[in-house]
Amino acid sequence: METLLANEKIYKPQMEAVEDAAERISKVVVKTPLADSFTYSKRYDARILLKREDLQQVRSYKIRGAYNKISSLPQEQLDKGVICASAGNHAQGVAFACNKLQAKGVIYMPITTPRQKVEQTQMFGGEWVEVILKGDTFDDSYKNAMKHGDKFGQVFIHPFDDEKVIEGQATIGLEILEQADAPIDYVFAPLGGGGLLAGISSVFKQLSPNTKIIGVEPEGAASMTSSLKEGKVVELAQIERFVDGAAVQKVGSRNFAICKENLDKMVTVPEGKICQTILDLYNQDAIVVEPAGAMAICALDSFAEEIRGKNVVCIVSGSNNDITRTAEIKERALLYRGLKHYFIISFPQRAGALKEFVAKVLGPNDDITHFEYSKKHHRENGPAVVGIELNDPADFEPLVDRMKKKNFYGEYLNDKPNLFQFLV
Structure with a gap:
């Protein structure tokens, strides 16, 4: 994997590259709705808009970065195949891209990945992908995937610490600004490895610099919060794995550098609160989200006074939730309350x-x-x-x-x- 050296110029996504990405992925990516939320707008006395990335074909925004990266590879690299590691959503994006581009892919996933995400990955990839369950966390799977890729000369498709992936995720920012009928005051977005926020924040800082960008991560896997506090990328010794779409021990070096400069604030939310928000979205708005998909909305309570009367966007990042987790989600919500x-x-x-x-x-x-x-x-x-x-x-x-x-x-x-x- 490429690493960011101490004396290396910090990578920043340029608008030309993001616009190229938007064009490249336009045939496979849904321009998801930027929908008014009556429930949350009333609750916070603000205009709350939900960017519904849960409505993508693979039910998360990850298709954007994965397809942008893989489709930009030269044919001789595609012929050798690609490899990735993912807790679920990136895996589905890679699988979909491999199937669409007819490129062989090997996908490493943690053994703890919900069955629904494993089955969806196999379904989207079809005969073009091989799924290997290895390790207890994303980081375990990542290390195994890197060894496999080195052995067979396959290109590693990083889920977040990659320029083309970041530029693909950044296209969400372009869409929000195209769809908005008024200036956006706040954007709340979930953060795992940081690819989504690195991309979105770069677009807003260039096209809408007055918009405040708020990053949200789970309390039990606060890797970006810890890194920002230390002023460098740190690796957490242990993490809570419940929010599988955002539970990483170490954020991407490129993403850290970008977020350190672009984010207005980084907050954490308890896993129990995430569970309650999942239940609220289902019961009140008939929206099904996975834990990472609910995180942005969870942070609104902490900004209730600040956002009153403002235009606020929350990224609903994904809906790949396994129904077998419902009992645990309800239990965690009750404990939290x-x-x-x-x-x-x-x-x-x-x-x-x-x-x-x-x-x-x-x-x-x-x-x-x-x-x-x-x-x-x-x-x-x-x-x-x-x-x-x-x-x-x-x-x-x-x-x-x-x-x-x-x-x-x-x-x-x-x-x-x-x-x-x-x-x-």
Whole structure:
């Protein structure tokens, strides 16, 4: 992979290159709507516009950069084939491009990639791609893909740290400015490796310099936030992998250099809040998004006063969400809102103890959603892992007080992540 040397001139996407990219990808990329959101406009007393990249053929913006890169390669390189590593959306973009251009592609994906994204990648690529599941994270897959590419002389299609990829993603900025009927005051966009924001921010800084550019990344994988704080690209030792489309341990060097100069602010959002936003978008607007696709909207709360009366664009980056994750998304949302709590409850080893707990400890609107208990006759008390869903976060403290008064309280698990994940 190309690296940015300390004494190397910083790459900046030029408008001519972005316009060339827009022309190159025009036959395969959908010019997605810039749609008014009644729900969020009313909530924030602003004009909130959603750039619906979830409506692309591969259901994410990644097709832009992938196709721009692959279609720009000389034929002798295409004949050797291309290779990439991706947690899902870039893989689908590469697969689609390989199929369209009839170029062989090898795609490495983490073993933890949702099945839906793996199947979609295979579907878009057809006979032209081979999918290999290797490693637990994007970074693991990336290292394996690089070894494979070096061995067989295949061109590596980087998901974010590549000039042609950045220029392809930058075409979103061109579209927004073409579609907008008024000046844009703010753009909120998700960030994983940084290719999307590097591209969009470059277009706005050249064509609409007064627009504020806000980058948004998951709290558990804050690689750009950490890098900006240190003033250099840093690699996180561990990351939360839930937001698979934006969970990388290290951002691209080109993207870091561009974002450091162009971003007005970088913010992080909790994974639980992302989950609640996914549910809100589905229930209120019938929009299906993946975790990374919801991140930009999640950040609006932090800017509620600042954006009032303004024209705001949020990039809805993708909709490749596996339905099998719905239970986890709901669980994380409830935990974030303070409505789901797990305890170790100490039950006296006598008949009627559970009945007493339900009748005299639980509130009228409290619901037991998880219960694990094994009776041991040689003990006075038997522990049970109990999950309780509340109707209101304010019901939590009274519940704990009743547990303690009735001598049922054992231990609260939500704030003990290692024990919590092991038991629940």
